[in-house]
Amino acid sequence: xxxxxxxxAALSVPEGENLVxxxxxxxxxxYNLQWFRQDPGKGLTSLLLIQSSQREQTSGRLNASLDKSSxxxxxxxxxxxxxxxxxYLCEYGPQESSGSRLTFGEGTQLTVNP
Amino acid sequence: xAVVSQHPSWVICKSGTSVxxxxxxxxxxxxxxxxxxxxxxxSLMLMATSNEGSKATYEQGVEKDKFLINHAxxxxxxxxxxxxxxxxxxxxxxxxxxxxxxxxxxxxxxGTRLTVL
Numbered sequence: 001x002x003x004x005x006x007x008x009a010a011l012s013v014p015e016g017e018n019l020v021x022x023x024x025x026x027x028x029x030x031y032n033l034q035w036f037r038q039d040p041g042k043g044l045t046s047l048l049l050i051q052s053s054q055r056e057q058t059s060g061r062l063n064a065s066l067d068k069s070s071x072x073x074x075x076x077x078x079x080x081x082x083x084x085x086x087x088y089l090c091e092y093g094p095q096e097s098s099g100s101r102l103t104f105g106e107g108t109q110l111t112v113n114p
Numbered sequence: 115x116a117v118v119s120q121h122p123s124w125v126i127c128k129s130g131t132s133v134x135x136x137x138x139x140x141x142x143x144x145x146x147x148x149x150x151x152x153x154x155x156x157s158l159m160l161m162a163t164s165n166e167g168s169k170a171t172y173e174q175g176v177e178k179d180k181f182l183i184n185h186a187x188x189x190x191x192x193x194x195x196x197x198x199x200x201x202x203x204x205x206x207x208x209x210x211x212x213x214x215x216x217x218x219x220x221x222x223x224x225g226t227r228l229t230v231l
Contacts, residue, residue, distance in 0.1 A: 034220065043120075043207050043225035044158075089157065091220075101173065102148065106157040 002027045004092045006105035013080055014113050021075040021108045023090035032093040033073050035064050037086040038107070044089065048075070052095075080112045116142045118210050120223035127198055128231055134194045135226045137208030143188035144210035148220070149181075152205040164191040198230045 007022045023033070032051045036044040048057045048064040050073065056065040063076040073090060087107040094101065117140040127133050137147055145166045150158040162183055163171040170183035182194040191210075195202055205227050209220040 032219075036222075044209075044222040046219065046221070049219045093220075102160050104158045 002092060002094065002101065002103045004090060004103045004105040006088075006090060006108050008108055009106065010109040010111075012111040012113065015080060015082060017080050017112075018076070018078050019080055019110075021077070021088050021090075021110070023073040023075070023105050025071050025073075025092045025103075027092070027094060028068055028071060029095045030066075030068060030092060031095045033064075033066055034091045034093065035062075035073075035075050036089045036091065038089060039086050047088075077110075080110075082112045082114050084112050085110055116140075116210070116221045118208065118221045118223040120206075120208055120226050122226060123224060124227040124229075126229045126231065129199050130197055132194055132196045133198055133228060134192055135206055135208075135228075137191045137193070137210070137223050139189045139210045139221075142210075144191075145188060147185060147191040147208055147210045149183065149191075149193050150207045150209070152207065152225075158207065161193075166191075195228065198228070200230045203228055203230045 003026045005024045013019055030052050034049045035047040038044050048059055050057050050064055050066040061078040066073045087109045089107045090105045092103045119138045119140055121136045125133055147164040149161045151161050152158045160173050161176045164183045164185040166185045166188050172178045180196055185191040205225050207225040209222045211220055
């Protein structure tokens with residue numbers, strides 16, 4: 001059974017810090033991995049999508065990397081701001097032939113303090 | 115990016131009634147849509163995969179007779195919670211993939227918060 005784990009579960013940092021969120025998965029038959037943010041009571045906003053053939057993607061202050069061999073992805077947030085406060089979810093997208101399902105991690109709840 | 119809408123955004127209903135939630139892809143055709151449920155402080159859980167013109171595929175533990183899914187067109191999928199009970203209160207989110215878009219990226223609707231009294 002595919003498992004997706006996110007560490008840490010919660011993180012509180014002062015404004016301006018650079019930070020790293022971690023996502024690990026057990027099934028290496030990955031098709032893609034997607035990072036989302038979720039604000040309280042709201043839906044998901046897609047941040048970055050990494051294909052299995054890619055090593056990283058960047059968007060503004062965000063950088064996501066993928067290491068298939070170790071089953072890990074990291075989301076790097078540079079110069080964090082209070083507006084970054086949200087829950088960050090990673091979603092594992094399996095290869096169709098693998099039999100695994102789309103799976104979300106439980107999320108990292110980020111609080112950036114002014 | 116592509117836009118997915120959901121209606122209603124929130125609904126409160128009495129126990130025993132049925133509630134229909136719509137998921138629409140506004141600017142692309144989606145042969146496949148996904149329905150998720152999220153309980154408070156928990157992650158999203160995939161409930162079912164909705165395929166246009168065919169029966170939905172339900173995840174283990176999800177009652178297909180309770181959560182009816184209809185994907186009658188390439189831009190609309192509906193989820194009907196039949197005979198809703200308080201334990202069905204949750205946040206329901208749909209997503210769709212644009213087959214002509216890049217890399218099977220999923221686009222999510224804003225979610226529907228269901229409260230069953």
